[in-house]
Amino acid sequence: MAAVEPDPPEDEGDFVLPRALEQVVQGLYRRVIEKSEVQLARPVDIAPSEYANATLHLRVATMAESALKDIRALINAYAHAVxxxxxxxxxxxxxxxxxxxxxxxxxxxxxxxAVRELLAERPVVDVVQFAFPSVTDEQLVGLSGALDNDLALRGRIRVAEYDYSVKIFTGVVGAERAQELAESNTSALVKEWYGASGVAARDINNRPLSMLQGPSLEGATAELGPEYTAYLTRELDAFGVFRRGLN
Structure with a gap:
């Protein structure tokens, strides 16, 4: 049976993105669609006093705007410079x-x-997520075996850092307040780059490691073992080189 030829591009001059970039773009679209579908399922024919959701619309709209801006910047950077x-x-x-x-x-x-990192065999994930704040770890799964291993390490490091922070803060301010502090435990870098609303909107489970405070991050990673420490050192050193190159 003859192979089916793909349909030609609709626009003259259209082009194909590399697989890694296409996966990220589709992941961002999927996130927008999933969040939007939740909002579309909400009732519209009941009294506002019974069902207030205007701020939820704003949250989804803000998330969608950020994701779509990331898509546009990614494709433009690739097409024009890479x-x-x-x-x-x-x-x-x-x-x-x-x-x-x-x-x-x-x-x-x-x-x-960040586009160049995405095209590498083992990207520095913090660089990608610094440039494209809407990109989550999940959207990067499957790009390479080395990256999948790194993503697993990142997830475990985040959990350990959170638990480590809660443990430290609990002895000072109590358990409930300790959780609040651990969830807001971000560095000045993220406040500078994303702004206050960006910090609040980011999923804690997808924060770049460079967003987390040094002592709790380093202490938690050291408890996990040398493999985690080696990965964290590689990631933060590479991110530091990247940041210095922007100045």
Whole structure:
């Protein structure tokens, strides 16, 4: 049986993203759709006093806006600064209603660095999530065996850091307040980059490791063992080099 040829691109000058980038883009779309479907399932024919959900709409809209901005920045950075050979920049620009000369304003150096990481065999995940705040660990699963192992280490480190922070804070402020402090235990870096609303909106289970405070992160990782310490050192050292390169 003859192989079925894929349909040609709808837009003249369209192009195919590398698998890693396509997976991330589809993951971001999926997240927007899933959250939106939850909102669409909410009733609209009852009294507002019985069912207040306006702020939930705002939360979903903010999440969707961030995810869609990440998609646009990722594709623009790849097309304009990474792809070899470059796709038709006229087509890339036309799809956004701008001229090719405006493409450079639609991404930043951080996005280029993150795209290059995504195309690597073992990306520095903190660089990716710093540039694209909507990207979660889950959206990166399956890109490579080495990365899958790193993602498993990251998840365990986050849990251990949270438990370690709660344990320390409990002795000072009590259990309930300790959990609040552990959940807000982020570095000045994330406040600088994401802003206060961005910090509150991020899923704790997907925070970049560089967002977490040093002592609790290092203490928790040391208790997990040398494999975790080696990974954390690699990730934070590489992220530090990346950050210094932006200045």
């Amino acid at each position: 792809a070899e050979p470059r796709p038709s920049l006229q087509g890339v620009a036309a799809a956004q209603g701008v001229t090719p000369s405006n493409l450079r304003r639609r991404y930043k150096p951080v996005h280029v660095a």
